[in-house]
Amino acid sequence: MKRISVQAFILIMTVLLFTGCNTYTDEGAETYQINNDGAQIQNINDEYTSNSYNQTYRMHVDEDAEEQVEMLNEVQSATIITVQQRAYVAVVLENGDTKGIPGDLENKISQQVKINDDSIDDVYVSSNADFVVSMTDYKEQLQTRRPIVGLTEDFNATIERIFPENR
Template sequence: MKKAVAVLLAGLLIVSGCNTNNDQSQQQGGNNQQQGGTAQQQGTRTKQQGQAKTNQQGGKSQQQGAKTQQAQKRAKNREQRVQIASKSATSIAQLQGVQRAHVLVTNRNAYVACVLQPDQAGLSPALENQIANQVRAVDPSIERVYVSTNPEFVARVNRYVTDVQEGRPITGFGKEFRTMIQRVFPMSR
């Protein structure tokens, strides 16, 4: 009987020893899976961090693109803004041969609508240069000066100046002005 108990105990020890081995290998396999899972999680985190970094860089790139677009829009608005240059007009009207003038400025360009005195034969190159010099003397930032005695151009510019001086709305004048400039001064743009 002692022998039977001893054999039974020995069998139990062997079975429980193998079972413990199985538990340990399962635990180790589980640990390996957990470690693998951790590696996967780390890989996922690294991927997510990379994507986040890319998104941040993309966001910066988008912000820079938006800033560039805004700067271009501001530059375009400055170019399209039409201002009346009264001092230049007064200075031009004092020239011999000129009855009156209006000057509109966009960016660094000046457009002069000029009415000559009745005894003046026409706009000579010399008078045109004097007008350009007067405009640049008043505003040195002006690079190009375009002068016209075209009656339609003179009438439209005169109407624009009058409307502004009387406080009337000038909606749509910018587009009309650009079209008029392209027609009257085809070499200007």
């Protein structure tokens, strides 16, 4: 009888040990803030945060800046993702050019982004078709507000490929 009790004790302790090692995190879970009047509900989890290479990246889709850039006559559409003090802009031009952006237009786009968010120091702009598709995909993933495995690494690889001179 004593032997069965010892075996049962060891079994229970093993189960508790494995249960205790399992951790639950609610990263990416929706967090809401309710106004004291009860009339407003605001989602306060707008940014995707990932720890990568010992740095924290806060990737944010800047829809206000997108609207400002799209108001330029030469731009058909824009997707803008900000990371720290940098903004990455993928544009579809009215003339359909995917090889490059005239310097004056690039300056206009940069000014619009910086006017919209004064914390932005550097703006990187491209009309490369692959970059436009990738940025649109990243935007959709970020707007789901769920943790996406490998998003930061994939985004960084795309940025390094499109803007190799700015490493």
